[in-house]
Amino acid sequence: MKETINSYEDLLRMLDHLLKEESEFSWDNFYSDRERKVPFFENHPDENLVEYIEKKRLNAGKALELGCGPGRNAIYLSRNSFHVDVVDQSEEGLVWAEERAKEHRVQVNFIKSNIFDLEIEEGTYDLVYDSGCFHHIPPHRRMNYIDLVKRALKPGGNFALTCFVEGGELGGSDISDWEVYRGKSMKGGLGYTKEKLMDIFHEFNAVDIRTMRDNSPEDSLFGSSALLAALFKKDAME
Ligand SMILES: C[S@@+](CC[C@H](N)C(=O)[O-])C[C@H]1O[C@@H](n2cnc3c(N)ncnc32)[C@H](O)[C@@H]1O
Numbered sequence: 411m412k413e414t415i416n417s418y419e420d421l422l423r424m425l426d427h428l429l430k431e432e433s434e435f436s437w438d439n440f441y442s443d444r445e446r447k448v449p450f451f452e453n454h455p456d457e458n459l460v461e462y463i464e465k466k467r468l469n470a471g472k473a474l475e476l477g478c479g480p481g482r483n484a485i486y487l488s489r490n491s492f493h494v495d496v497v498d499q500s501e502e503g504l505v506w507a508e509e510r511a512k513e514h515r516v517q518v519n520f521i522k523s524n525i526f527d528l529e530i531e532e533g534t535y536d537l538v539y540d541s542g543c544f545h546h547i548p549p550h551r552r553m554n555y556i557d558l559v560k561r562a563l564k565p566g567g568n569f570a571l572t573c574f575v576e577g578g579e580l581g582g583s584d585i586s587d588w589e590v591y592r593g594k595s596m597k598g599g600l601g602y603t604k605e606k607l608m609d610i611f612h613e614f615n616a617v618d619i620r621t622m623r624d625n626s627p628e629d630s631l632f633g634s635s636a637l638l639a640a641l642f643k644k645d646a647m648e
Pocket residue numbers: 437450451476477478479480481482483497498499500503523524525526540541542543546547
């Protein structure tokens with residue numbers, strides 16, 4: 411690989427690479443044993459997503475899910491009349507999601523890609539959804555992430571995410587952005603607070619940011635108070 415920095419993109423790629431070099435973690439390995447007791451392995455949609463739809467904060471339209479993994483939220487959106495595109499870099503995650511979509515006879519468009527390599531026509535989506543991907547995005551890619559969401563959304567479109575609470579039980583390191591690069595690690599995912607999310611996504615209008623509600627598997631919903639759930643809206647005039 412070329413180790414020269416001639417552009418901003420070269421700089422971002424170097425930082426991606428330096429963080430990856432230190433990590434043994436692979437999402438494909440993570441998904442290879444489906445029997446493990448991982449809370450989000452159950453095919454249950456996020457409780458906040460269900461609430462947004464039931465309370466008509468979100469209306470059916472075109473949705474993009476970032477980091478869909480085994481597809482539980484994509485399947486729920488498709489069942490609720492959304493046209494759903496999903497993207498994930500993990501082959502194993504997508505194979506699992508496709509199997510589930512077939513089993514439930516729902517239509518989902520699967521894209522295997524790094525979210526930062528997506529080519530999206532501006533203003534395509536009514537909803538961008540992210541459950542647990544954003545907290546794995548390294549700080550140097552956050553600006554790309556915000557640009558991606560802004561570009562993907564129609565004016566007035568919605569962006570919703572769930573992410574680790576800072577110092578929460580499921581993960582959510584409370585190290586500074588600089589510390590990520592000193593230690594060459596995100597320590598399993600970065601933790602956020604309501605204030606941090608409002609600051610990072612200040613170009614959007616914050617509709618609702620709260621702690622997710624704990625759910626037991628019998629509820630057929632996924633929820634954990636170790637996660638934050640946030641709903642933002644892009645300006646209708648943009
Ligand atoms: C914690 S899992 C959540 C999976 C799914 N959203 C769920 O809640 O069931 C995070 C997912 O984000 C994906 N991911 C992380 N960074 C990504 C990137 N840069 N591009 C594409 N996918 C990414 C991983 O492959 C993984 O499947």
